[in-house]
Amino acid sequence: MSIAIDTKIQKWGNGLGLRVSGLMRDIPHFEENTPVTVEISEDGFTVKKAQQSINPLPFTEEQLLVGLNPNTAHSDLVPVTLESEWTE
Template structure:
């Protein structure tokens, strides 16, 4: 699919307005974050997929010195298994 759009002044910058098919085909919505790749011919905007981290990846860099064990609240008797 090829769509033409016009770069317009918006405040002190420039904007590419997304309307019609340009907005709905890639399922963009207000507030979406995009990864923009720029090259000499222009740019591409990609909506990144949300990456699911494994528990192992999330805990990879935790050590005894940076885990802040001193900030963990004391458990109530009813919270013990």
């Protein structure tokens, strides 16, 4: 199903915004915080519900830390910070 809706981009704070309301919200069932993918072309852009997680990393932090200990973390290779690198 495809419907064309004429609307306009409006000033929103210091940027521009496109309000997602009415049919644009109801038909694809967009809700607040719905992850979307924006495809940009020379003709404009298309907004679709994201097909995958918004997390761009293939692993979670928990998965990356499995089995980590002082020996496997190579803590002996951590460089010593200089006094000039400390900020308050």
